Amino acid sequence: MLICDYIVKSIDGDYAHLRRTDLPEEELKLVARALLPFDITEGCRLHYEMIRLYSGDPMRIQHFCKVHSYAKLIAEMEQKDLDGYTDRSVAAFKAALSVAKTVAADANADEQAVAKAYTNLEAAANGLVKAEKPGTGNSGKGSTSANVGNAYGAAGVVSASQSVAANAYVVSDTTVNFTLKRGSAYCFKMTVVNGNAMTPSFTVGNGDVLKTQFVAKIGNDYYYRVYAIGTPGQSTGVYTTLPGQNAVKHCTVTIA
DSSP states (O other), X not given: OEEEEEEEEEEETTEEEXXXXXXXXXXXXXEEXXXXXXXXXXTOEEEEEEEEEEOSOGGGEEXXXXXXXXXXXXXXXXXXXXXXXXXXXXXXXXHHHHHHHHHHTOTTOOHHHHHXXXXXXXXXXXXXXXXXXXXXXXXXXXXXXXXXXOOBOGGGEEOOOXXXXXXOEEEESOOSOEEEOTTOEEEXXXXXXXXXXXXXXXXESOTTTEEEEXXXXXXXXXXXXXXXXXOTTOEEEEEEEOTTSOOEEEEEEXXX
16 A cells, blocks of 8 residues: 655646655656646645455456545545534644644655654544433533643753642653654643643653654553654654653653
């Protein structure tokens, strides 16, 4: 299965010239506009998936191609009617939409960061929960914190302190090492388990490699963004620390 992103470099009548984002040195791909989203414009980003469907007979391998416009997805999500959904699911959706819009506006965002942002946005949209009507017992409201400063952490650290709870720990949505292109950004979701009143400190080992930023708090989920500011080849660990506990490493990020 081939999955990649393209940038529409130019449009010439019924055809569009596309450049693959992860292989910019390749020749432009000439594609009929009839095969692409109708609302594409020069400079927009397209997501491409080529899936091989195997029926058991090697002579009958079928291919299914899906192409969609990120700009169209964001536009559709911005028009979504959020009335009647729980506060928590709406807050999660708005946070995912905000991250996707930030990534879409970043011309240097790498394919991994883009794919993750839009996958999370679609998941948040599918995860919207209808609120129960008054009098049914559960209002469906969740706790959502204000953006605590929303500022860069000094020396790569976003700090916070809350009361200590026994057996609390943090689960990261990213636990594998990966590379991040210099100038790009990546968003982590850190979930606090068994520690409703606790806020984790989000830290990187070397603040000259990654700069950190708090994004949002939704229930027990904390969103933090890192920016690749180091030189290619440098790497650093990503850590969280709960009050009264030792730092826990979740992954290593290498600058590409």
